[in-house]
Amino acid sequence: MYDIGRSKRAQRAYSLDDIAIVPSRRTRGMDQVNLTWRIDAVEFDFPIIAAPMDSIMSPKTAIEVGRLGGLGVLNLEGLWTRYEDPEPVLEEITAITDAVEATRRMQQVYSEPIKAELITERMREIREAGVPVAGALSPQNTQEFASVVEQAGVDFFVIRGTTVSAEHVSGIAEPLNLKRFIYDLEVPVIVGGCASYQMALHLMRAGAAGVLVGFGGGAARSTQRVLGIAVPMASALADVAEARRDYMDESGGRYVHVIADGSMGRSGDIAKAIACGADAVMVGSPLARAVEAPGRGWHWGAEAWHETLPRGQRVHFDPVGTLREVLVGPSHVPDGTMNLVGGLRRALASTGYSEVKEFQRIELVILD
Amino acid sequence: MYDIGRSKRAQRAYSLDDIAIVPSRRTRGMDQVNLTWRIDAVEFDFPIIAAPMDSIMSPKTAIEVGRLGGLGVLNLEGLWTRYEDPEPVLEEITAITDAVEATRRMQQVYSEPIKAELITERMREIREAGVPVAGALSPQNTQEFASVVEQAGVDFFVIRGTTVSAEHVSGIAEPLNLKRFIYDLEVPVIVGGCASYQMALHLMRAGAAGVLVGFGGGAARSTQRVLGIAVPMASALADVAEARRDYMDESGGRYVHVIADGSMGRSGDIAKAIACGADAVMVGSPLARAVEAPGRGWHWGAEAWHETLPRGQRVHFDPVGTLREVLVGPSHVPDGTMNLVGGLRRALASTGYSEVKEFQRIELVILD
Amino acid sequence: MYDIGRSKRAQRAYSLDDIAIVPSRRTRGMDQVNLTWRIDAVEFDFPIIAAPMDSIMSPKTAIEVGRLGGLGVLNLEGLWTRYEDPEPVLEEITAITDAVEATRRMQQVYSEPIKAELITERMREIREAGVPVAGALSPQNTQEFASVVEQAGVDFFVIRGTTVSAEHVSGIAEPLNLKRFIYDLEVPVIVGGCASYQMALHLMRAGAAGVLVGFGGGAARSTQRVLGIAVPMASALADVAEARRDYMDESGGRYVHVIADGSMGRSGDIAKAIACGADAVMVGSPLARAVEAPGRGWHWGAEAWHETLPRGQRVHFDPVGTLREVLVGPSHVPDGTMNLVGGLRRALASTGYSEVKEFQRIELVILD
């Protein structure tokens, strides 16, 4: 603890940029590295989840991510469940280059109501492709649409908000009782953002299969400007990983997955997140660079079109290759934005680890 | 304490950029957050004061801030009390784009004497609009014009200088005896800049209703270049908040308000300032972005036209919206410069707090 | 050790930019400084090795470095051993300015197989010039071509990879048994990159005459982006220098040379590396600035053309002078990129040291 001043003390907190992995004793061939990630009854080839954001996940790209061996999550309160055919809307809003005009127009197009039947339809489309199905709602919309989602048939139910606590106080609506909700639901629930040991422990006790660690996703810088809140990812993961261990002890062995969400634009960030204690990562911006991305190079989160307090500025990326190349390579750029899986595999090989779970123990340094 | 070298030790001090708020356990609906701020007999809808600077506060904009629920303070030694009609002067100096020429011309127009009758007139105009009235003088001019201000009728008397101590040594003029002055005055006095525990305690003992924490307002970077002096805001607030507590104890319960003054360009900064111990904030630059701002996008403080040692470079901002949008929204930019009140409200909601006073206890981290 | 979070602690680690040399008591004339470096049976005028990279080392430039008093190492799996006449290939790939296109083309030209007879031919050419001969292979190719290299006649055998451990686990190929390999070889082996005390100790125990400290050479920034791995050089050298001391004790006096490899673009960096414990340095980018450099201003490492995960972006430098001027001056630029030897000599003179070995004890400061 450090003194900020006479009446306030604080810990130092570290982002992924503040730390680095250190090669230690052993090295290992790429063939000796196993990236398999198993959560609940499903096994994935690698521990990377595509974030439920309209700029990257459509039914089509979610299916492609599943076929490549990962998990694509569809945003169930985005354009795909508000519009029968969202392509013209995407075409229009991604053609706007002025930031203020884009914000205003997004505020408009997202005011179209969510349609239950479109939720059913989109989930069905993904399920029929034979890949794991996952859809995401915000805590605000979870109660209204949860049964629709459940009946549509999903493998994972994702509740994703800027910040999600197990204890929400509200005077208007009856707040979501997470514990009862998860208990009643037939499918495993992944829930977040959470940002501290205490919050994570509450979510684990509420029955989450996985907790998302982060706050505001890729909009971290904007969130700090608007709210003063920041969640340096390396420290948050190291805290939540401790909650995982403590909860496993108190629950008699239930293992809740820790999933880093946000701030991971390059394969090196993914490796660092796991080194800090994550079991898997949820990524956004690297997939916005894929040529198939619905956002046509633009990338935005739900905060970007908030009606009174927009945050998380829409950003633009130049496409680098196909979704396949971005996820599993081959890469032809040397900056960690392509072949995310290959980068992670090599990080383990270079430091002599063969499993993601073991790699959580790798030595780190703080860069001065 | 750290060694600078063998003969000098120093504390580390933190600016608002060096720290961040951490969401902890609970969340809360926006409707459950109460931002009311009560000082002396007056209650405001939110704890934001508009700084007494010619570039943002005219009688008209001070009235508008009051109507929106905050407190606008008029600079009583600025253009509005030197000129019967300052609009042509504002028009002229804001049309000059060259920095050196602007400094020279400001040095000239501000040499026009302050007129007592204009003080009376400007205060009357604001009072008749039915909003709280506040005017500011520098310590140098306080004795000469204080009785005029008092008779004009104000709710708050603000004494604002680069640095104000309760103990000023001068060989030329009889220095202001703050303690006697405040004792004699009928209205509550808000006084600053102060920058340390000791200085704040002196001002509290002198009878201040509120102390302004800061040094040189928005001109912080310039002040450091010219004088070598800097007051990292987070640390200064945490120190002065301790003086508030100690003085409350020694005075048998008198609560002096701590008001952060300067370095707060975004709603996130306001949330951080309160998290460090402030009861309220005095802002300048965000209001210079309002379309109604008298400075027409330019923003400057009294130091900018000092005759021998100008500091605090005049800066330019692009307008983002109306004064109402800047203060209470809605916002259409995602960077924290609009809807300051909404940003603060959401910061409390996201961390589960319902009152500004409680929010002073929120956990912080130091960003590495 | 610092807490990253509840479940993870880490050391701070320092790059050469984070530290500086402090002049202490004495000064010394330039004539009183002796930069001679002796490793195994060979003595060099200064402790600078040219890195085995196609962009800087051809047989011709390796000979020139040797004549100037240093050691030039030829890359034995680069263009000079894949093509009878690599000049047209160099001409072509250095004419490509687009980064992605250059990566793709390099991936192609480097797919041409390595030819044993060209290894023999290149080594012979250097040997006949009467300068020390050194060739480098990666760990992957060492077993296949080692006997060719040995028979070609070299003074030093360099095994250089991104990271080299004494314990490599592989399921495909029988991994290189470094200890036996070095024992069987008639020539001294310099091996790396290694990045930690433990790894260095293993390499020393395997019989290395010198260990290269670093990871990915000049591609450090790229490596961190792609793999999350970083080896802050100052800390790595100070760790490996301790391994040298401990190994000297356990081996009864065998002195293994510590050679900094990467991150040294200026003469000041070379001085700092030695101050951290290095006996010598292996440099790349400063030599890419020589007018004779085969890369024609472009500089790249083996990672740059990796077929599935390229790293270490090709960079461009403007030529500053001849190889002689870059190494031993005179300089006509004041930025440390020319007269590397002169810069090192003056660093010792200014701090009163006469020998490289003693200079390892100079006092350092960490820059805040």
Place this chain on the structure above:
Amino acid sequence: MYDIGRSKRAQRAYSLDDIAIVPSRRTRGMDQVNLTWRIDAVEFDFPIIAAPMDSIMSPKTAIEVGRLGGLGVLNLEGLWTRYEDPEPVLEEITAITDAVEATRRMQQVYSEPIKAELITERMREIREAGVPVAGALSPQNTQEFASVVEQAGVDFFVIRGTTVSAEHVSGIAEPLNLKRFIYDLEVPVIVGGCASYQMALHLMRAGAAGVLVGFGGGAARSTQRVLGIAVPMASALADVAEARRDYMDESGGRYVHVIADGSMGRSGDIAKAIACGADAVMVGSPLARAVEAPGRGWHWGAEAWHETLPRGQRVHFDPVGTLREVLVGPSHVPDGTMNLVGGLRRALASTGYSEVKEFQRIELVILD
């Protein structure tokens, strides 16, 4: 002390940019501040010395600095003692804009020998103007020209080099025996750069009236690139100030002045240097901004034309006003580059100090 790695520990060191002055309890009127500086038998109006650099000091500008109340030091191995009329040379080299060409041409024009009779002539010119006379030599040239300087009649003899120790080892020339030299000389000697407690103590014991603290003057960044050496000024001053105290004790009361030399481009830096323990400062770059500066906006030190290892890149500044305005105002720019004396005076006033000597005790903070 912090671990760089297992075999190396280091202190953190702070530059003037890393620290700031904190206003504490009292304030004071500008009229209550006394900046008088007395060294040996001479009293100056303010503790600012103009550095012996050709780009700022000619006989004419040295006289002007003296008339304004400070001390101007002429470089006795610069153009004014190599050329009868250096103006055409200055005209020519300041007309060259290309950096490399300028370095080459400076290497040529400075190869013209120093002429003893010109030393005599230049000193005479300054003396006849009725201001204090000071000339500077490097340690290399001190023995050859010292008697000429002494006979020419100076108030202060300055020996200024990149680094000057009381113990210099050389095999070619008989090194300067500083102790004997100073003892034999009739005039007070100011000597440096020195950078540590130990070096300063040696120079004080050798009889120096003042020690210059710094290394390479304004060329600090370049020095670090070329030599790896850096002297963070705040820490160096705090160390040397302790040597002043210890030497005063061991010598039975001899007070040696500590003079910060380099890294002070703004009045705020001057205030910070004194706050760290300096009695006076030697400045260069601020004076290069004066319209009278011989360098016509260009600024360079002796290292810039070193024949084999140039350092300290020539830099260009836009003129801001007359030498008088730069030193004693009035200023019309708000960045600390004009009215250096006014800035220092106000720094003392704002923190309640009346004397430079007392101001050395002001509280500092380290900026995070």
